[in-house]
Amino acid sequence: MTYIGHGGKEIVERVLEPEKAAEAIKGLTPVPIRGQIAREIIDIAYGFFTPLEGFMTRADVEGVCNEMKLANGILWPIPIVFDISTEEINEKGIKEGDKLLLTYQDKPMAILEVEEIFTYDKQEMALKVYGTTEDKHPGVARTYNYKDKFIGGKITLVNPPKINPPFDEFFFTPKQMRQKFAEKGWQRIVAHQTRNVPHTGHEWLMKGAWLSAHGELPVEKTVTGVLVNAIIGEKRKGDYIDEAIVLCHDVLRKAGYFREDVHMTSITLWDMRYAGPKEAVFHAILRSNLGLTHHMFGRDHAGVGTYYDPYDAHRIFDQFPEDALNIKPVRVLAWWYCPVCGEVTYSGLCGHKEQSQNFSGTLIRSIIQDGVKPPRLIFRPEVFDLIMECAEKYGFGSAFVTDKYLKERNPVFTLPDMKY
């Protein structure tokens, strides 16, 4: 079956069958890659980044930086680049027209066709994408850490990754995801982007977004779903551990806070750039490739520090024609706890601003760190208990990323052994 992704382009899986793969990589120059690139290869190869079939050429990067468009005119906000040092290029004699064998975890992973080797002013890239050149911004710091040259060209996965438990049951390629939606009979699906364990503020954001997305559709049969799509990528000390994020979202449904037929948890491999509004557009593209029809955007989506206004990520969707995306933004304000209403309520409806109590992420983390069980209006007990369980089982005693977790955690995916 053919599936159409972002920009009206067909979703193409660039994955070689094992017998062809072993033959195809014989004699290629191996180039080891880091985690970010490995994750992006998986995304490109399975069509998460449709219409990209490889890493960007200079024309694409220029278009993205200057006009938020690929060279072919399709909306795209963040450069997806393969960086490499001049030293490595010279040492390995890499030239345009070559094919390289990209290796990860000391195993073959993908073939990169070297279409173009180019340079790009990293400061300019940072300024155009992130709106700042300050290296305190994590996206800018990531840009500055790129090596001095870039290779643009198509990639082909030769050794599909094995997604490890507990993530394996939450990873779906765009084609698989669309098949899932068809099985469920969902006509509309709204995305909830997350890097957090869910408190009830998040739960109500999802429920509110479901109601918005469902709109005028009939109610006798479930035809609208919420897809939690957790971003799994490079971790920083103090982040929630990945296992807790995914499993705690899933327990919201298992414990009945969402009906079995309206909610699903999934993951996407991506290293957050914290590009605020630009990242919101990127997330919309990603989820449209997964087959979603709506994307919820809350306060300060994918923002960091004070680089972006809390609602820049809403306003950016007014800057291009509606048909530039196959997904509709659902723009929402925060939910808060109101002691007068005696409930978690939508800040856009509640008239008790003075008395309202906000869900501060920092406070919630502080409560979890203390191991103090919050009221069920704030944290579902099943979620809180599971956080504590995950801390023991996966986090070496902590629900938050520590040095030990960074060093010793079970990897999200591994590459199988491959003979060649």
Added chain:
Amino acid sequence: MSITINIWINEERYAKLQKAGLADMAEEVLAGLKVIKVPCTEEQKDKVLKVFPTAKYDSATTKSIELLPREVKDKIFDLVVEKQSIDIMDEFLKNY
């Protein structure tokens, strides 16, 4: 806004506060969840961050020192109860 360390109050801690006649010391912040906000000076904050490297100071939103190990929070709480005061950070840091 002054710098604080938030000590979240569970049932066990609340019982200790009640026993010491200090239940009023806890303030309600979120849907009935109680907290004691132990104040820190700038110097005390710097020392806490130095002595406990996992801790972080949230200068942007809450102006509080977070991610202190749970057992450290327990010790601070016990000292608050013992001294019947939230101004205990000098005393607490003497041991470090």
